[in-house]
Amino acid sequence: MTKREFLAELKWRTSVMPSDDAAATLEYYSEIIDDRMEEGLSEEEAVAAVGSPADIAAEALGGMSLEKLVKETDRPKPKRTLRAWEIVLIVLGAPLWLSLLLAAVSIVIAVYISLWACVISLYAAEVAVLACAFAGVIAFPICFFAGNISTGVFLLGAGVLLAGIGIFGFYGCIALTKAMCRLCRVIFKGIISIFTKKEAVK
16 A cells, blocks of 8 residues: 555545544654655555554544544535636636537437327327228228128228237337336436435535
């Protein structure tokens, strides 16, 4: 473990301590490592001689009162404010990122509409198939009494076939609609989670 890795882990493990005490601990062990390296030890050997960050943090925390730790934990963390150059970059880049954001939103909306348009088209085709099936069945007696028995039988068979296709297609449309609803729910949850994660990080 290098000195930098050691101090990074120690900083993380002492983050619950008061900032002054944590900084003093880091500075103390940083100086010890430097002293060991001046004595001729390599960086890794000097770090190993000091001990593990976990043991050092446990020892430091053990020497602190519980009341002090609770106060430090409950203390609200100051929110980071934007620097002047960050604000300038945001303002200058607004035309670019706003247009990109608008394009991304437009693409999402277009895909959403296209997917539901496909579902609606399938329902329209389903209605057309059932209408043709109904027409074929109705045409059978008309052709039969008109003397066109072969035509009537053909239309009846076509009507029954289309009715079967329509029934299976109806269940298929329902299954597709449910799948689309689940997909939209997952997409919206994913979008919302992106913003909620950003808020949690802040």
